[in-house]
Structure formats: C-alpha cells, structure tokens
Amino acid sequence: MSFMQILMIVIPSTLLWAAPLVFTALGGVFSERSGVVNIGLEGLMVIGAFSAVVFNITFAGTFGAATPWIALLVAMAAGAIFSLLHAVAAITFRADHTVSGVAINLLATGLTLFLVKLIYNKGETDIIKQSFSKIDIPVLKDIPVIGKIFFQNTYWTSFVAIIVAVIAWYIIYKTPFGLRLRSVGEHPMAADTMGINVTKMRYLGVIISGALGGIGGGVYAESISSNFSHATISGQGFMALAAMIFGKWHPLGAMGAAIFFGFAQSISIIGSSLPFLKSIPDVYLLIAPYVLTILALTGFIGRAEAPKADGVHYIKGSR
C-alpha cells in the first residue's frame, strides 16, 4: 500500500469524523466565550441527532435528496430551543453551570429515548433513507495530488464545518457582536457599565451553542450512525468540549483540535487496515484526545486559559 493510498483512506475518514466535533466545539466556544460553561454539549448533540433522524425518516419521501440538509436545520432549531433550558437555569436562575449542564445531558438522553419508544414503539429508530453520501467536490477534485486526497470520496458537511469555523472566527474577533460576547465572558461588570446587556449576550451565546451542537448531532447521525439509539451519541459531546479547550477557546483552534481528534477517532476504527498501525493497540488512539487535553490544561503543551468570567454568575450591583 503506497503512502498516497493511505492518505486517500485516512484524510476523508478524518474529515468525516471531525465534522460533528467541529460544529459542536464551535458551539462550545460561543457559550464559554460569553461566560457560560456548557457541559451540556453532549445532550445538545443527542437532541440534534434525534430530531434529524426523526425528521429524515418522516419526510424522506417529501423532500428527496434535500432531506438531510433540511433535517440539519431542524436539528439546529431543536438544539437551540433545548439549550434555552440551560440558559434559563444557568443565567436567570443562577444554577451552577456544571450542574445544569449535567441535568441537560441526563434530560436529553431520557427524553429522546422516551420519545423514540413513544413514536416507534421500540428502542431505536430505523435506518434513515436519505443520508449524506460521499461526493467529489466539483472543480477542486481535478487539482493534481491534492484533489485526490482532499476532495474526492468526501462529504459536503466536512467543508461546511470548516467554513462555519472561519465565519465563527470572523464573528467573534472582527464584529462588534463578537467583541461584546467576549467582553461579557471576561469582565461582565465592565461590559455592563459600557451599556452591554450581559444577560442578553449570554443567552445568545448559549442559544448559538445549542444550534451548533444540534447541527453537530445531526451531522453525526446522518453521516455516521444512520439511526438513533441510546448509543448513537456516546461521548462525542465531551470530546467536542475537549477540542474546545485544546483549541484554547478559539474558533480556529477548536476546529484544528476537532480535526485532530477526528483523526484519532478514525484511526482507531480504520487503523487495522493500515500496515504501520496494526501493531499499536487501539486503546492508545482511543484515549489520546483526552490525555492530550489534560496535558494542554496542565500547561505542557502551551497553557489553555478559560475566559475570566467563565462559569461566574453576574449579579448586578455585587462586586
């Protein structure tokens, strides 16, 4: 097997596994930049995966090939609405952000499985009929070497994810909205003094994270798992959280980390078909994202610092 062939297997697979992580990690960036810790990313992905699958199964006949994309919009809306619970608890009711996130995760799994049994009368859904399929990107696929590695046998969603990451970077670092979002997460009192509505910005941060988390779940369900069961989303949300931290709360950093974690995940799955990886036990690849995140936090790989007011309630008038 030539090096070229290996790249042609590994890179599309990496992009496939990375796409859901990129979306969800970006969601985490929006929420935490506004100062709300979001452990609930996992639950938001569950909600997204569930609503995308249900929509896909129900409307595959109506919308045909466009179904997966419309289902993603549905997943986005569902994630945004569900994240309101976290926003209300963590911002208005002054709940501990971590506890509220744990509640979101528990609730998402319970609620979706309950609904699956209610709707389909069994423990998991059928396989979806219209899933994201492999495509060759027009024009770009004809570039010599690069085209073959990056733009053939791949998925649109991976490229959308990368574009969204760039947009997220632009919004957070180049627009007034982004500046406000960051200021509420760093020093809410100063932001409030300057006339920024802290509560509103934080709500928006959480809702955007819900929307992106929902998309992440939807992408996973429609391109990787193809149905919804209790095991569809098992840890992807936490891995996205890790990617966000490993990427130092920066959209492009989070994207890079998510792609790297996608690489680790895909290698642990397809590694047995690659000659030089056969001898390495897959456990090392499975735990790599988590070990690296701990090392990054500890400062061995450049210290990752959270926004200053991350997880801190803003109570008007208190010092």
Next chain:
Amino acid sequence: MSKRLRNILTPLIAVVLGIIVGTIIMLVSGYDPVAAYTALWNGAFGDVYYTGEVIRQVTPYILAGLAVAFAFRVGLFNIGVEGQFIVGWLAAVWVGVSFDLPKIIHLPLAIIAAMVAGGIWAFIPGLLKARFRVHEVIVTIMMNYIALHSVNYIINNKLNQGSSKTGMIHDSASLRSPWLQEITTHSTLHWGIIIAIIGCVFMWFLLEKTTRGFELRAVGFNQDAAHYAGMSVNKNIILSMVISGCFAGVAGAMEGLGTFGYMAVQGGFTGVGFNGIAVALLGGNTAIGVFFAALLFGALKIGALSMPLEAGVPKELVDIIIALIVFFVASSYIIRIVLDRFGKKEVK
C-alpha cells in the same frame, strides 16, 4: 423561615416539581399517570423481591453520592466518579479472580484494591488542581473516558474469559449471601448495603467530628481564610479528591463483588457516577441526605423496570424525572426566592 427548614423544603419541592412535570409529560403523550405511578410503586415495594433489588441498587448510589458530596464539601466538583467507579470495579474483580485466600483476608483485600484504584484515579485531578490550578471538572471528565477505554482494553486483553468479560470472582471475595437472597425470594441483594451505611457514618464522623474534617470544610468555605489560618489548602484539596475517589472505587466494588461477580466490557458509561451527582445534590451533600436521596433514586430506577409491562410507559420516564429533579435543585435560587416570599407573608 428558618434556614434549616428551607434546606429541607427545597429538595422536597424539587422532587415534587419533577414528579409534576413527569406527570404532565405522560398526560401529553397519552399515557395513564396513575397506572404508571402504581406500577412504579409496586415495582419498588410491592414484593420483598423488588425491595431486595431496590436495596441492591441503592448501595452503589449511596457510595457514588458520598463520593460526589465529599468533594463538594471541600469545594470541588468530582464529575469523575463514573471513571473512579469503573476502575474500582475492575480492581475488585481482578483481586477477586486472581487470588485464593481465606474470606477474612480476600474480601477486605478486594475492597481495599477498589479503594486504592479509585483513589489513584482521583489523585491525578486532585494533584493537577493543587499544583497547576487546572479545573477539576474538565480533568475528571477526561479521566472518565480514559478509564472506560483502558478498562475495556484490560478486560479484553488480560482478563478475558470469553464473550468479552472476566471470569467469576472466587467465593472468598464475594459479598453475596444465600441467606439475604433467600429472605428476598432470590433477588440479587448482597451485604454491600452494610458497607454503604458504614460509608455514610464514616463521612459524617470525619467531616463533623475530627480536626481534619474541620480543615476540609474550612477549605470548602473559603480557601483564603483557611490558608490564613495556617491550613494547607493544596494538601486538603488532594486529600478530599482521594477520599472521594475511594468512595467511588468502593461503589465499583459493590457491583464487582456483589451484584455481578464479574466485569464485562462496557459499551458506554454505567450512569452510576452521574446518578451520584444527582444523589449528592438532592441530599444537600450531607451523609444522611445522600442516604435518603439514594433510596429515592434507587426505588425510582428499579420501580421503572415494571412500568413498560404494567402500564405501557417507557422506563426512560424515570430518567426524565431524575434529570428534572437535578434541574430544579440546581435552580433552587428561584425556589428559595418563592419560599422567602411565602415566609414573609406569614410574618405579616
């Protein structure tokens, strides 16, 4: 309204709210709530067999709840109970299958092994918190996944006795008791509940009656004040994580030495550690509170198993209710405001 009364009322209101919302969900979905709650009650207390199962389920919940609560009291959020639980389970089973010793040595040795494993697993986030100020929530979450994958690897490659699980532990390390199974018409009840109750007493005694406990609580209240008073904040942070991990490890031993007698490859998390968070929060992070909260959640979990057959309601309804209870306890700020309003009206 006195603070004590308020502290007892808040969790009770959260439970009631959780059940009310659960009822609404059932009504909207077209299920019969009365039938569901009847099935739930009968499935938990309708027969000695079910009660035996409830007590068996309550055992790890108490210990996992104590683990979370103990760290909370020192101002730390140990989300990693799940991971410490898994490594504790594996360590207990490993000792259980590898040695042939008299029961009086073997059983305690297996439990201590679980304690040590859970303690080491929690020592890492504790050390990183104390030494590098790394937030323990993130590290413990990551440690959960490291535990899951590593334990599965060890079971598959070192202890596999066919069909991806370890062999049965030797009788000398087992917590099972024919007598307990006899009086509960062959439930899986085992002696673990005694250990869980000892755990409650231990936590209460250590925190409330010893100098060390005073220091731990002081660090939880105000690190700067504790430091000023000459206490070592870092030492207490590490110690509290290790003790918390020990509780979680013993919770794992309950499954390994009592309920199952082996350990199988885990497809995902068991959920015991996360339910431990719910238990600790509802129990107000006190030993006695954890005991009662574990009882409630254990009964809900076991009772739920009867709901699909008896009332046609999916058992996940109970997971929704548990999540809602956590949600409402977390949002207790709003409950307190309402309570205070009522309190003031009474004064007038």
